[in-house]
Amino acid sequence: MRSFIIVRLLTSIPVILVILLVSFVLTRLVPGDPIVALVGDYPAPPEFIEERRRAFGLDQPIYLQALIYFKNLFLGDFGYSFVNRLPVMELILRRAANTLLLVVPSLVIGSIVAVLLASMAIRRPGGRLDTGLTSLILFVDSIPIFWVGQVFIIVFAVQLGLFPVQGMFNIRAIGSNVVLDFLWHWALPGSIVSTFAMVAIARVARVSMIEVSRLDFITTGMAKGLSKRRVFFRHIMPNAMIPVIAVIGYSFGQALTSSFMIEAVFGWPGIGELFLRSVGSRDYPVLQGIFLLTATLVVLSNLFSDILSSLMDPRIEYGR
Numbered sequence: 001m002r003s004f005i006i007v008r009l010l011t012s013i014p015v016i017l018v019i020l021l022v023s024f025v026l027t028r029l030v031p032g033d034p035i036v037a038l039v040g041d042y043p044a045p046p047e048f049i050e051e052r053r054r055a056f057g058l059d060q061p062i063y064l065q066a067l068i069y070f071k072n073l074f075l076g077d078f079g080y081s082f083v084n085r086l087p088v089m090e091l092i093l094r095r096a097a098n099t100l101l102l103v104v105p106s107l108v109i110g111s112i113v114a115v116l117l118a119s120m121a122i123r124r125p126g127g128r129l130d131t132g133l134t135s136l137i138l139f140v141d142s143i144p145i146f147w148v149g150q151v152f153i154i155v156f157a158v159q160l161g162l163f164p165v166q167g168m169f170n171i172r173a174i175g176s177n178v179v180l181d182f183l184w185h186w187a188l189p190g191s192i193v194s195t196f197a198m199v200a201i202a203r204v205a206r207v208s209m210i211e212v213s214r215l216d217f218i219t220t221g222m223a224k225g226l227s228k229r230r231v232f233f234r235h236i237m238p239n240a241m242i243p244v245i246a247v248i249g250y251s252f253g254q255a256l257t258s259s260f261m262i263e264a265v266f267g268w269p270g271i272g273e274l275f276l277r278s279v280g281s282r283d284y285p286v287l288q289g290i291f292l293l294t295a296t297l298v299v300l301s302n303l304f305s306d307i308l309s310s311l312m313d314p315r316i317e318y319g320r
Contacts, residue, residue: 005303005307008303008306009303012299012303015295015299016292016295016296016299017070019291019295020070020073020288020291020292020295021066023287023288023291024065024066024069024288025062025066027282027284027287027288028062028065028284030279030282032282034056034058034082034281034282034283034284035053035056035058056082069288073292078285078288078289078292079284079285079286079288079289080285081283081285081286082281082282082283082284082285083277083278083281083283083286084283084286088285088286088288088289089289091274091286091289092271092274092286092289092290092293095269095270095271095273095274096270096271096293098168098268098269098270098271099256099259099263099268099270099271099272101168101182101186102186102189102190102193102259102262102263102268102270103193103252103255103256103259105186105190105194106190106191106193106194106197106255106259107193107194107197107248107251107252107255109190109194109198110193110194110195110196110197110198110201110251110255111197111198111201111244111248111251113194113198113202114197114198114199114200114201114202114205114244115201115202115205115241115244117129117133117198117202118133118202118205118206118209119205119209119232119237121133121206122206122209122210122213125210130206133202133206134206136199137199137202137203140195140196140199141199145192145193145196145258145261145262146261146262146264146265148192148195149188149189149192149261149262149265149266150265152188152191152192153165153188153265153266156188157188163184163185163187163188164184164185165266165267166266166267166268167185167266167267167268167269168182168185168186168268168269169181169182169185170185188266189259189262189263189265189266189268192262193255193258193259193262196254196255196258197251197254197255197258200247200250200251200254201244201247201248201251204243204244204247205240205244208240208241208242208243208244209236209237209240211240212235212236212239212240213236215239217235218231218235218236221235238312241312242309242312245305245308245309245312246305246306246309248305249301249302249303249304249305249306250302250305252297252298252301253294253297253298253301253302256294256297256298257294259272260272260275260276264276271290271293271294274286274290275287275290278290
């Protein structure tokens, strides 16, 4: 197991570097000049603009900019934000905690609900509950997540007034009200991220449970007189959860990227809101830092899901 983890971490480094290189090139191919965006409508002289461009190294060819960036990256320098006037890593880490507070509980709740719904649906494949779950999966997969966020704001926040429109906290919430106030703000964006994560996991959980329930050893157990409850929890569930754990690791990256749009809709002060603002201002160092952080988190989540799968099924053998 230790050698597998080390090998996976070492092979993940080229993947992350390729992601950074591709994102580095793509961000600089997008039309727009970060210095012009930084200056804004201020009638700055051309000499000042050129001096700022040289100061940020934007006057160099793109391949030299890439070499300088990766050299600084290996030295532990993640760059300096053009717009925010702060070190990139300091700026991103401030927002990363807020994004994880939105994504991690949503993924946990979505995973639990997905497994529960799938376990209830397979009791009667093709029945009402199974058909309803399949219809819900198809419906949620066919609509964009940012549209759902806007509908939730109009219905539950504006018309019904049950939840706040935007933000993560109410500045007037103090003392013991902070947790409740956070949950009140989290309810709408968190429920949306949970639902989209749930349908992806429920699809795999349903298919996996149905396939395992049709295997010979399940039929043998039922023929020996074992109760359906015992067969399900002792035989079907452990074997069906292996692909489910793998898709949960994949769903973390999906939930992370989906939260970017949700943060923009609900004004959640996380990485997504910072990402969209940095795209508009062409803040290249911040964009590179966000790509680095998200790629690392996705790689680690997939590694963690692989480790859990091997612990649940010792028959799984990993190559050296």
